[in-house]
Amino acid sequence: MLRVGVDVGGTFTDLFAYDDETGEVVSAKVLTTVENQAVGVMQSIEAAGVSLAEVEYLAHGTTTGTNALLERRGARTGLLTTEGFRDVLEIMRTDRQSGYDLQWVKPVPFVPRRYRLEVVERVDKDGNVEVALDEDAARAAIAKLRDAGVESIAVSLLFSYANPAHEKRLAELVEEVAPGVSVSLSSEINAEYREYERTNTVVIDAYIKPTMVRYIRRLVEEAAGAGLSAKGSGGLSGRVFLMQGSGGLVTAERATEKPISTLSSGPAAGAIAAAAIAARLGIGDIVTFDVGGTSTDVALIHDGKPYLNTQKQVEWGLPSRVPMLDVESVGAGGGSIGWIDQGGALKMGPQSGGSTPGPVCYGRGGTEPTLSDALLLKGILADTLADGRVRLDAEAARRAVNEKLAQPLGLSVDRVVLGMIEIAQNNMANAARSVSIWKGLDPRDLTLVAFGGGGGMVAGAVARSLSIPRVLVPPVPGNACAMGLLMTNFQEDTAVAYLSRADETDVDEVNARLDALREETLERLRAQGVEESEAQLTYGADVRYRGQVYELRIPFPEFPITQASLNDLVREFEDVYESVYTIRLEQGVPEMVSLRVTASAALPRYELVPKVRRPDAVAEPKGSRDVLEEDGTVSVDVYDRYTLAPGTRLEGPVILEEPGSTIWIAAGMACDVDEFENLIIHTDASGATEPQTAAAVAAGASEGS
Structure with a gap:
């Protein structure tokens, strides 16, 4: 099928x-x-x-x-909140993006103050109703938002995670007073404590919902x-x-x-694909390296599993508190624009030409030189993209680089082209550092899995600069994120606030809360056509040391939990905390903050299959191209990637082409084709002696770790 x-x-x-x-x-x-x-x-x-x-x-x-x-083109959104909490979005938190910048201005909330209205109600932290919802006043507030032309309403009431009754009633009132206006409830989007994060999260959902x-x-x-x-x-x-x-x-x-x-669905799919492909080779520790037209997305996969982050920033200070794979992005891709700052230095990105108008060489009206223009002028990129559907104009790219950058800098076009590529690669390397070296990992133990349309063109240089010994480029790398969509499961995540010191936790109460979450999660799966018998469930808690701000997500070893399994959870938290922060707080008191249930249902998955080896196959280039290097131009052989049989070894410099991507293997590097048609690029050719099978690559990764 x-x-x-x-x-x-x-x-x-x-x-x-x-x-x-x-x-x-x-x-x-x-x-x-x-x-x-x-x-x-x-x-x-x-x-x-x-x-x-x-x-x-x-x-x-x-x-x-x-x-x-990102472009602030969402719906006109209103907010209904508990009386006295209208300005939570404005107050934010006390931290600043730039501690010493006197001109720094807070991010603008997605809901202007005139569309943030209060309703009379009060529920305490245990879910007890102290002040009933004033429905007449609520109707008036909804009518005011309706008349102001809002398309969507976010509802975030204080302590609604403990008792959502008032929020649910407000949803009914919105349907009554303002039919056609969409509504998002914080108790359904993020039923956890921290009123600012919860409010901003439900506002984000409401802001993008009509679109x-x-x-x-x-x-x-x-x-x-x-x-x-x-x-x-x-x-x-x-x-x-x-x-x-x-x-x-x-x-x-x-x-x-x-x-x-x-949100971040594409980068998540890419990380899933990279993890699955590496696992097929027996490699568990990788850095994913997804270079697209607009950005470079990187993620750390440890023991075959991506990290999950329960709070991401859509802009600085504007959190989205829903589970997302921990993917870091930097504004460095094929469309990253080259420009000159006030000090006269060449910069790359984060502004991008995108697809409209795109790089100058696309011939679609772009006027600003980009990384793709530089790669074309260097000679790595051919004169067509997307299997010939996009033809590239090298002369237009050269004119733009000359007029916009080379002449103002007083440099040759060739020197600027090499500088543009080097700067962009450094930006990408910093993103990779953020999920490896900056987290205390030795990059020599890792494999860089490169994909996206531009990943293969820059991955070798980036990996070499980080001392990463291997680059894995999977088949069809330009479409790896689309491939990842067919390598994952059906999934529902549910969470609820539960604040309790671990040494005072009532096991029966935790089991009751988890059981309620379990039923809620399964009901959502059933509503989507998934049978309960097909669901696999995992249970966990967000744990921190008492008094700290951030927590770690730790799985329960079993469900229902026992006192013994609760003790195991605490020990696991302390071990993970030490591995992440390098210390163990001997006097610290672990406490749970939230409980979580994840239900998944398996879908048929795509996976790579071995190709038949042809020991008599001979790799023949289809042509050559002049490539610009620091010491001049060198003629480089160009191969059609999929004419290379498993077991083929190529020494750099060499270019491999396929319909959706180009792979550049620089001088001093070597490349093997394995039995799955993955490319294994050795960033130091002297360390690569024989063409490697998947088993050999896995063995090398194990020895490195």
Whole structure:
């Protein structure tokens, strides 16, 4: 049965599909349609020659919600909150982005003060109602927001995580007074304590909800119109699934209920793919390196598992407190713009040309020179992209680099081109450092897994600068995020506040809370067509030392829990705390902050399969290209990647091309093709003696660790 994954990036929309009966794999890459990403999704399906009538399901990663946040193009949003807490969004926290900048200005809340209204009600921290909800006053507040033209209302009441009754009643009143206005409840989006973080989180959900609902519904309608429909008796067949930032899929219907869960869905899918591919080779410790047109996304995978972060910043000081894979992003990609700062220094990014107008060489109206322009002028990049669908104009790129950068700097175009690439690579290396060296890990024990359209062009240099010995470039790297959409499970995450010292915790109460979360989580899965018998559940708690601000997510070893398993949780927390922060607080008192339940249901997964070895195969270049180096221009052989048989060894400098990506192996490096058609790039060719199999790569990784 054919399954399709489509990931929308800032510059390109990528498709990856596979048929588990024939083993056929299909990929396609088209320019992202910024105004309506659904158009690009359907164009990618058409470009791949895929008939949706033959597709079991379509999995999708989108940046629609993220773009609405970053570009401040979300819905006009109102906030209903407990009397006295109208200005929580304005007060924020006491920390500052720049401690010594006297001109620093706080980030602007997503809801202006005139749309933040109070309602009379009060619930205490234990969920007891102290002041009943004044429904007449609430109706008046809702009417005022309706008349002001708000499209969406966020509701965040004090202690609603302990008793959501008033929030649920306000949702009913919104439907009564302002039908058609969407509503988001903090008790459903983030039922945890910390009123600022919870309020900002539900505001984010409400802010992007109308945009996301329109987009998802249109995509579902277009997919159905193109033939996507139920196949057989499977309850999930014929559906559109959305990727979550936490690394799991939900139905399109569920995504419209909680659109905040789709933030960072593309980077999460890429991390999932990299982890699965590395695991296939027996490699557990990797840094994922996803270089797209707009950004570079990196994540640390330890023992085969990505880290999960329960609080990410959409902008500095504006948190989104929902589970997301811990992916760090830096504004360095193929579209990163080169510019000169006030001191006369060359800079790269974080501004990007995106797909519209894009780099100068795309010929779509771009006027600012970008990393892609520099890679084209260096000679690494060919004169076409996306399997020939995008033709590149080297002369236009050269003019832009000369006029915008070389002449003002008083340097040659060649020197500026090399400088642009070096600076961008340093920016990317800093992102990789943030998840490896800065966390106390030795990069010599890691493998860099490079993908995205630009990953293979810069990964070798970045890895070498970090002393990472190996780079793994999977097949179809330009579409790896789309591939990752077909390598994960259905997933629901549920959490609730539970503040208790570990040495005073009532085990029966914890079990009762976890059981209630379990039922809530399973009900959400059942509503999406997943049978309870198919669900796998894990239980955990957020734990910290009493008096600290941040906590660690620790799994319970069993459920129902016992006093013994609670003690095991505390020991695990202290071990993890020491491994993360290098100290153990002997006098510290561990306490739980939140309880969590995650339910997943397995979906058919794509995985790499070994290719037949051809010991008599001879690698033949399809041509050559002049590549600019520090000491002049050198002629470099160019190979079609997929003509290289498993077991092939190439010495740098050499260029490998495929429809969605280009891989650059610099001088002093070597590259092996393994049995899965992965490329294993050795950043120090003197350390690579024989072409390596997956088993050999895994053995090398184990020895390094």
